[in-house]
Amino acid sequence: MTPVLYDFWRSSAAYRVRIALNLKHVAYHSVAVDLSNGAQREPAFLARNPQGLVPALDIGTTVLTQSLAIIDYLDATHEAVPMVSSDPVARSHVLAQALVIAADIHPIDNLRVLNRLTSQFGADQAARDAWYTHWIIEGLTALEAMTATLPGPFLGGKAPNLADVCLVPQLYNARRFAVPLAAFPRLLRANAAAAECAEFAAAHPDQVKPPA
Template sequence: MKLYNFFRSGTSHRLRIALNLKGVSAEYIAVDLRTEEHLKEAFKSLNPQGLVPALVHDDQVLIQSPAIIEWLEERYPTPALLPQDADQRARVRALAAVVGCDIHPLNNRRVLEYVRHQFKADEAAINAWCATWICAGFDALEALLKADTQRGRFCFGDSPTLADVYLVPQVESARRFKVDLTQWPLIAAVEAACMQLEAFQKAAPMQQPDAA
């Protein structure tokens, strides 16, 4: 199994966490977004979108982190990243989707590059843009966590789920864009609980071989 990814990519980060939680090893292959390696033919022959991550298993190329993580959940069901109950699974998926659908896409590198080049945004403007969507999403997540009085240490219950897999990379991204995380004590507590686990520690951006 080969994992094509970039150390600072949030989607790559979430997939590394999921692989670690499942105990599935993959050869780390760095795709350097800073030099636009993802847009070169060698990588686009694997993923025509030119986006990381991509996971190669046997002769199959898997793309899009939500699809890959669902594939992992189905192929390696233990430990589970989703609860057994359908209503609870819907809640966990919704928490993950706040990050995966509503925060991360607006902070994606290709969006930020467009804002930089087409609208001449400087780094202060980029940080303000990112903070707008991070704060809106995190305000909602904090409220959802607070409303769940049976929650436990993680986003749902007392073991990590899909929601935590998505949340932790977004917290890391928020720090990079200089967002004040003290606004969301429950999110901070969840991240602290996650970061006590080796699966999250080993997946952190600065622990990757291409980190610089």
């Protein structure tokens, strides 16, 4: 069975999985779940993922959820472009870099959190933007320091790894919100290398955005 990816074009978590699928050369069928109109809360989707979040990957025998868990599955079942090192220490460092984004930046800048800031605490757009920018800059500052001495061009060296797969969607979001990025030359270098990689380019939201 061809895997089915339940996806939303501008979801950074889904963007990660699209990149990983492409890097692993896994053909898949994409089904859009429109987060803008609440499709993720419909019973049919909740039956696949009780969290009501994208991505979800139906591999025929089961449905996988959570982007890093899906990528871990792909890494365990497809050898092309390893996402983490087989060396335990190097593996730990790559996971730590990826989690700066996937665990520390992304969850508290997610749309549902931003909406909660408004509905529960009365945050206006300026306050929401300030919140968003603060957590991105704090996380990227740490990640820049963590990766400053790594060989390039990718964070993974000559080939991208899990940290790159997480970085590219996060920088896409940062640019959407006009977050200043000049202080992160190492991260920008990795992002530029990814932009030249066909597998990253094909996963870009502009390439999967549904027609207006």
